[in-house]
Amino acid sequence: MGRTAVVAIGGNSLIKDRQHQTVRDQYIAAGETCWHIAGMIREGWDVAVAHGNGPQVGFILRRSELAAHEIHEVPLDAIGADTQGAIGYALQQNLYNDFRRLGIDKQAVTVVTQTEVAADDPAFQSPSKPIGSYMDEQAAMLRRQDGWDVMEDAGRGWRRVVPSPAPIRIVEEQAIKALIAAGLVVISTGGGGIPVVADAEGNLRGVAAVIDKDLASALLATVLGAELFLISTAVEKVALNFGKPNEEWLDHLTLAQARQYLTEGSHFAKGSMAPKIQAVVGYLERGGKHAIVTNPENVERALAGDTGTHVTID
Numbered sequence: 546m547g548r549t550a551v552v553a554i555g556g557n558s559l560i561k562d563r564q565h566q567t568v569r570d571q572y573i574a575a576g577e578t579c580w581h582i583a584g585m586i587r588e589g590w591d592v593a594v595a596h597g598n599g600p601q602v603g604f605i606l607r608r609s610e611l612a613a614h615e616i617h618e619v620p621l622d623a624i625g626a627d628t629q630g631a632i633g634y635a636l637q638q639n640l641y642n643d644f645r646r647l648g649i650d651k652q653a654v655t656v657v658t659q660t661e662v663a664a665d666d667p668a669f670q671s672p673s674k675p676i677g678s679y680m681d682e683q684a685a686m687l688r689r690q691d692g693w694d695v696m697e698d699a700g701r702g703w704r705r706v707v708p709s710p711a712p713i714r715i716v717e718e719q720a721i722k723a724l725i726a727a728g729l730v731v732i733s734t735g736g737g738g739i740p741v742v743a744d745a746e747g748n749l750r751g752v753a754a755v756i757d758k759d760l761a762s763a764l765l766a767t768v769l770g771a772e773l774f775l776i777s778t779a780v781e782k783v784a785l786n787f788g789k790p791n792e793e794w795l796d797h798l799t800l801a802q803a804r805q806y807l808t809e810g811s812h813f814a815k816g817s818m819a820p821k822i823q824a825v826v827g828y829l830e831r832g833g834k835h836a837i838v839t840n841p842e843n844v845e846r847a848l849a850g851d852t853g854t855h856v857t858i859d
Contacts, residue, residue, distance in 0.1 A: 548589060549725065550773040553762035553824075554578055554596040558777060558841065559632070566600075572635045578777060579639035581844040582730075587647055588848070591725055593769060594636060594653075595762040598628040598736030599676075602755070606677040606705075621676075621707065622739050622751025629657050629735035636732050653730040659716040659749065660738025660756050660764075666710035674709040674755045708754040712737065712761040716749070718768050725769065737761035759824035767831045774828045774836040775844070776821050783822070783838050783854035785812045798856045800829045825856050834858075 558578060559571040586592055602624050609619045619627070633655025640653040672694040679702030680688065685695040688705065698704045715721070715734060724731045737756030741749040759776060766774040785793040785806065798806075803826050806812045813819040825836040839846075839853030847853030 548773065549591045549593070549769055549771045550585065550775055551593045551595060551762055551766035551769060551771045552582055552585070552775045552777060552844075553759060554594065554636075554777045554841075555758070555779070558597075558779065559635075560600050566604075568631075571601075571632075572639070575632070575635040576639040576642075578841040579636060580643055581841050583640060583643035583647055583649065584845050585848065586644075586651060586730065587649055588845075590773075591728075592730050593721065593725060593765060593771070594730065594732045595734040595758065595765055596632055596636070596732070596736070597758040598625065598632060599755075599758075601628045601632065602736065603677050610678070620751070621753040621755070622741070625736050625739040625755075626657055629655065629739070632735055633657075633732045640730060651728070651730055653732060654724060655735075656717050656721055656724070656731060656733040658721075658733045658735065658738045659741045659751075660712045660734065660761050661714040661716055661749070662710035662740050662742060662752070662754065662756065663713055664742040666708070668708040668710040668754070669752075672706040672708045674707050675704040676707055676755060677705045679704055708752075709757060710740065710754055712756050712764050715761070715765055715768060716741065721765070722769065734758075734761050734765050757820050757824070759820045760827065763824035763828040763833075766828050766833060770832075772834050774825065774833055775847075776824070776836070776838045777841050777844065778818075778821065778838060779840060780838075781840050781843050781852055783813075783818060787814065787818065795854045798854060800826065800856070800858050803829075803856055822856075829856065829858055 559574045560566050605624045637653045644651045675698050685703035689695050694706045695703050696706050721731050721733050737758045738761050740752050740754040740756050742752055782794045803822050836856040837847050837853045843852050
């Protein structure tokens with residue numbers, strides 16, 4: 546085995562804008578990212594790819610809601626599995642074609658991945674992750690009667706909210722390790738993994754929750770002993786005070802600095818960059834060596850040290 550990297554792709558990166566949301570549009574967007582991952586592999590990296598699935602889960606939920614008068618609705622854990630397969634297919638095929646173009650003797654494979662969470666995680670008592678489409682208040686109250694947790698989302702309407710528990714174990718860890726050792730590019734832990742809990746006998750069952758993709762990807766990087774954890778996102782570098790007059794782009798962060806900025810709480814947006822920095826901190830605290838945050842088109846330049854935000858122990 547060569548150097549191992551976990552590359553975490555955001556689910557939103559598969560959707561450029563509201564005018565490009567179709568399956569074909571998402572496939573093309575996935576291809577742009579895959580080309581740069583293939584470039585990493587050409588340079589000798591063994592790669593495991595993780596990805597988000599937030600918008601895609603929302604689309605399937607909406608289809609399920611619209612068809613509920615004719616056919617059963619799809620539970621959230623099954624939707625997670627659906628998106629892992631569909632997004633994995635798009636990434637696999639793009640990588641296959643890129644490998645052919647580059648003359649790389651590699652193959653990609655998708656592992657439908659379960660991620661265990663604790664049944665007593667406090668998140669189950671305080672659902673906080675908005676999912677699915679927006680509703681008016683009357684529709685939201687009807688869904689509350691159906692057992693949904695709902696909340697008003699920043700003045701844009703009401704949405705379903707579900708728990709977001711912390712990942713504690715990647716169930717298919719050994720399979721992923723074996724596939725990487727065999728020389729395959731592994732796509733796994735999609736959407737943070739399908740959330741499952743274990744009963745007293747150790748049997749698993751799916752739960753209605755959403756695991757943070759970046760935290761689960763960082764856990765994957767830890768269990769694989771990855772030398773690099775790379776988060777592919779919408780910006781070339783991490784910024785302090787993003788979008789403000791005192792915005793400051795960062796080339797490098799130490800672990801201590803990253804912890805400090807997270808503790809201060811005002812530097813990174815909770816719904817976007819904060820969980821990424823939190824994930825990087827967790828990866829480094831558990832023995833990781835090097836994390837990079839950058840956008841897909843700058844992956845190779847970031848690996849060369851020319852751009853991106855690099856986070857290291859010191």
